[in-house]
Amino acid sequence: MPDTDSDSAVEESQTNAAARRARGEFVRSVSGFRHAIGDPDFPAEPGRYHLFVALNCPWCHRVTLARNVLGLQDSITMDVAFPNRTGEDDPEGPGWWEFAPDRIATLTGAPLPECTQETGTGRGVRLVRDIYRSEGSPERSVPILYDKRAGRIVNNESAKIIRMLNTMAGPLGSSLPDATRADLYPDTVSTRAEIDALNEFIYNAVNNGAYKAGFSSDQAVYAEAFDAYFAALEQLEARLGDGRPFLTGDHFTEADLRLLPTIYRHDPVYYLRMKLNGARVLDYPQLWRWLCRVHALPGVAKSGSLIHCRQGYFGRSWNGTVPLGPFAPMPYPQAYDHPDLAG
Numbered sequence: 329m330p331d332t333d334s335d336s337a338v339e340e341s342q343t344n345a346a347a348r349r350a351r352g353e354f355v356r357s358v359s360g361f362r363h364a365i366g367d368p369d370f371p372a373e374p375g376r377y378h379l380f381v382a383l384n385c386p387w388c389h390r391v392t393l394a395r396n397v398l399g400l401q402d403s404i405t406m407d408v409a410f411p412n413r414t415g416e417d418d419p420e421g422p423g424w425w426e427f428a429p430d431r432i433a434t435l436t437g438a439p440l441p442e443c444t445q446e447t448g449t450g451r452g453v454r455l456v457r458d459i460y461r462s463e464g465s466p467e468r469s470v471p472i473l474y475d476k477r478a479g480r481i482v483n484n485e486s487a488k489i490i491r492m493l494n495t496m497a498g499p500l501g502s503s504l505p506d507a508t509r510a511d512l513y514p515d516t517v518s519t520r521a522e523i524d525a526l527n528e529f530i531y532n533a534v535n536n537g538a539y540k541a542g543f544s545s546d547q548a549v550y551a552e553a554f555d556a557y558f559a560a561l562e563q564l565e566a567r568l569g570d571g572r573p574f575l576t577g578d579h580f581t582e583a584d585l586r587l588l589p590t591i592y593r594h595d596p597v598y599y600l601r602m603k604l605n606g607a608r609v610l611d612y613p614q615l616w617r618w619l620c621r622v623h624a625l626p627g628v629a630k631s632g633s634l635i636h637c638r639q640g641y642f643g644r645s646w647n648g649t650v651p652l653g654p655f656a657p658m659p660y661p662q663a664y665d666h667p668d669l670a671g
């Protein structure tokens with residue numbers, strides 16, 4: 329059956345976006361590159377494709393999760409930007425994602441070892457902006473899926489990228505045999521319908537809802553997003569209450585993958601930064617155990633970095649100093665190895 333994800337599971341409605349922004353609502357823009365691996369111009373081949381990501385960005389986290397869980401680390405190369413955008417003193421001005429492996433993180437006082445130069449275009453560009461500019465696009469966001477052979481951007485929408493990596497994992501050169509590799513979007517009507525419904529709910533209330541709470545400057549918009557976010561956590565807690573290990577049952581799917589980046593960031597970052605201080609994930613025993621279960625899956629822990637998250641979310645907008653907690657009941661992400669901590 330065909331992929332059925334609706335636009336409202338992928339991106340925000342842009343209706344009255346300018347007026348909504350003027351009133352203080354955070355409205356995420358729509359990304360423009362929507363080619364697919366498997367199109368005639370973009371055949372599925374091992375070694376041909378490349379990802380540009382920032383490890384603090386939750387939309388990139390979806391993509392690094394899919395790459396690792398599907399065994400594509402060796403066949404899809406990847407560059408990692410510094411978690412803070414350029415500063416006021418940058419010759420190109422502030423606010424651009426940059427590849428800066430030597431830049432010092434205020435949190436650690438040292439460069440971040442995961443950060444790389446740009447190696448996908450063959451030109452060693454410093455700013456993500458310039459990857460778009462060479463295609464005449466004013467866009468600036470990560471993640472980007474890039475075709476090294478054609479020198480073109482394939483797609484810059486994480487929901488679409490993870491779906492195509494799942495569909496094409498075999499021909500792209502996955503190191504995992506078909507029989508044992510997770511299928512993130514199993515081909516049965518009922519499972520896909522359930523994943524689609526969860527995706528839409530999680531995108532609006534949780535993934536993007538966290539940004540609406542944290543980045544809107546209107547109290548009513550914030551309050552609505554805050555309420556919807558915690559109502560969603562309650563609902564997810566209840567769903568997991570029947571003992572199912574994953575959101576749709578026995579298997580890890582796209583719905584779990586898309587929930588993880590937000591839940592992973594909640595206690596150590598979003599609670600404070602996104603003003604989502606109603607409760608911690610630790611206060612939801614089922615959700616906490618789900619987080620620990622997913623974090624323990626092969627490839628998952630390595631797909632994210634709380635150091636990049638802390639540096640990225642606080643380093644720029646919080647006077648350049650990064651809050652150090654939480655330390656109780658234990659530091660994160662080590663806490664994710666302890667499902668027994670909750671409840």
Ligand SMILES: N[C@@H](CCC(=O)N[C@@H](CS)C(=O)NCC(=O)O)C(=O)O
Nearest residue numbers: 359385387468469470471484485486
């Ligand atoms: N629709 C995109 C959204 C990606 C997105 O919003 N990325 C942010 C970082 S978290 C970004 O790069 N924004 C532009 C900028 O900061 O310059 C996706 O899910 O792939």
